[in-house]
Amino acid sequence: MSEKFTKLKALIAEVSDLNAAQALLDWDQQTYMPSGGAEGRGHQLATLGSLTHQKFTSPKIGALIEDLKKEFADADPDSDEARYLKVVSKDYDQATKVPAEFVAKFALLTAHAHETWAKARQEDNFSLFQPDLEEILKMRKEYISFFPPADHPYDTLLDQFEPGMKTADVKEIFGVLRERQVELLKNIASAKQVNDDFLHINYPEKQQWDFGVEVATKFGYDWNRGRQDKSVHPFTTSFGINDVRITTRFMEDFFPSALFGTMHEAGHGLYEMGINQEYSRTPLAGGASLGVHESQSRLWENLVGRSMPFWEHFYPRLQETFPSQLGNVALPDFYKGINKVEPSLIRVEADEATYNMHIMLRLELEIAMIEGSVEIKDLPTLWNTKFEEYLGITPPNDAEGVLQDIHWSFGGLGYFSTYALGNLISVQLWEKMNEDIPDIDEQIRKGEFSTLLGWLRKNVHTHGRKYEPQELVQRVTGSKITPEPYLRYLENKYSEIYGL
């Protein structure tokens, strides 16, 4: 390793350490911090954040990157070293291309916007949020202008969350999804509905916790390198490959919330735990993108956790744990219950069959905003029209409509599609995995997940951020991200459940 490369790695390792410290401040704030600590914590996060940014964007790092690009000109472009440099270089560009004054101004704006959004949602009054959202849109367009022109201006925003993903790609993907998912939902709506009343009764927290831990342990979640705690919003965080933590929350009158939440977060956690240990303290020690990360959480939550083979193994244990609640519910009814489809207003509560429709709606509005083909003031009406078209219901108010998500208030345009891409990628990987492990259903039926986890580690986890999402999916499955596998999966699964 050249002296310069050693130097760059040492500097970047320190930046990783500082990022880990910030992640811990954040984890603590969401799990154990007493309320009195909030103000101080704000200062600590701000100080550490600006210091980390300062350290990372130092010209010394910029110069090393430029020198090493020349040095690496003839290196194998797929070597870890070359990929490390590529990722660091891209991160450095993103951090330095945007002027510091712009960042500060945008931080002030979004701090204000967060408040106006919360108030607007509380009072169901979009006009309170409108001026700030207009300003946010203006500044997002300015942000785009700091980067080289792309095929579509929205590409620059997408690239922040889903590196290398193009607006044309997502438009094409969602074009296919739209038609067939709307069709599927119509068929489901006119079929005999599923009963899930037995999920909405009292399930004591302690048993829920224990059952979730048992499942995560079977999945292969390593408690020597992780832990689970409670928080208001479940999340996964990591302070390094060997300290990856998940959180969950409990609803005593709706049992699926915590259990599927734990499977979901354990899926994120398994990804982080499976990254090549050589990538410790480097920017390669992370997920390829939000979408690929979501593919791992969705895979364990939905493709494993809401499948019949999984419950053939676990349902007797679950009935033992909750005899009065589930003793008289037969497995086929339980399976249908946890897979019930019901168009609803709120994205975060949506089921597998409707979820992507919530995303599509937002993505279309965001692209229209960036293209300038919709005015902010018209968003509520447009939201409701599209909602009716895709999900068959009309939001009774803006609080449960266009104002429901926090994302736009922090300027997160470009974020939403990653949720849907995660669904697609999960099934695309799943199909390939099924080819490689033909008896996977049989293994799951026995409660065995190590071959599955091994496959995911080898094909996805170990690479961390080395490959961009499209590249990773192509390498593993032989094609780019495509909606076909997901649609096949949905149509098969729900045709069977709803007898279509």
Place this chain on the structure above:
Amino acid sequence: MSEKFTKLKALIAEVSDLNAAQALLDWDQQTYMPSGGAEGRGHQLATLGSLTHQKFTSPKIGALIEDLKKEFADADPDSDEARYLKVVSKDYDQATKVPAEFVAKFALLTAHAHETWAKARQEDNFSLFQPDLEEILKMRKEYISFFPPADHPYDTLLDQFEPGMKTADVKEIFGVLRERQVELLKNIASAKQVNDDFLHINYPEKQQWDFGVEVATKFGYDWNRGRQDKSVHPFTTSFGINDVRITTRFMEDFFPSALFGTMHEAGHGLYEMGINQEYSRTPLAGGASLGVHESQSRLWENLVGRSMPFWEHFYPRLQETFPSQLGNVALPDFYKGINKVEPSLIRVEADEATYNMHIMLRLELEIAMIEGSVEIKDLPTLWNTKFEEYLGITPPNDAEGVLQDIHWSFGGLGYFSTYALGNLISVQLWEKMNEDIPDIDEQIRKGEFSTLLGWLRKNVHTHGRKYEPQELVQRVTGSKITPEPYLRYLENKYSEIYGL
């Protein structure tokens, strides 16, 4: 406030934030971190530590301090601003006077010494640790040489932990303690011994936890600004005045450990919580010294928690909580049991009457080391001789003798006396408080602690690090730290318990 002062405060506030982040990394490591996180945590602490040092010792801060010293020349020397500058200036001196290479070399040495000490203790072989301890002593002497000559070279070491305290002061104090405490212990040894068998039976952890929380709550510990968790070694830490956390540990077959531990840590915590809110994010937001801090923990643990008035209130509740264990133990017997005196080998297990003797022994050896009047190789023999003289027993081996403490292995010469000073200060404050609140016993007998806490807040807590320990004690009690009140307290209390 002058522009320069504003600038200095902003820079120092950031240093405070970074220190708080380090404290959280440490708290997490001792409470919740999975074992896999250890290596990464080491990197994170090292990076944040060196960055904080770098930031604090920047010449920019040095120049501001010098300019402000001139600017403040005519200011009230007792104003918060003048004291702030004094404390920052002293901290800055301590951080900059020692060359960076020396700090790095010493860190390497103590890392090694920690291992040789642990091995030496495990194998009961002092000679394994001897070479490193000799080197540590040499480097401590070199450390002293970086500072202006003091009355006694040991002063410079004391000053790190007990600002302003002189070797002559502690020699005088311990001279008085030695004679009268040795005498008291002899008298106790020849009196009828106390029975505490009922403390050494099973007390379930859950009830211990709840009872400790009940007591801490009554003391005034604010759970909105703090919390309690479990750790191997109990400690108190703070990430700001409004986030002060304590930890405890449980022994199911020795109930006093957790309860008095909780009272002790709550005492530390109440100190930190009571600091003037104006001192947030400044170096004034801390204890005056380790000794003054220990005075607060000891006051709540011993002067309150091991007193008869306290148990007149709480004993019925304790009996209710542990009916099978304590139902047949009368209050006077319980009171004697928790105050049992028994010379023992290990400092951290020592009772009120013997504790100071453990300290005195160490202090005398440390001063002799610095004066050069003892050679390291002779420490084990000298330890045992003095131990026999002060406590009437001879350690059967070095592991339970001279090798028992970790302190010398990290170079912490000058640290031990703060434990004993804490005991003295606690009673000196207590006597003054009794004058100011004549019915304090009556209040405690009713389980009321708010007047006591208010007195401590006003006289001690609110000032944080504004005053040095001697100055603080003088301001509150009218005299410097003196052993008389403590000896009076010990002699009265134990004469009664042991019928001397």
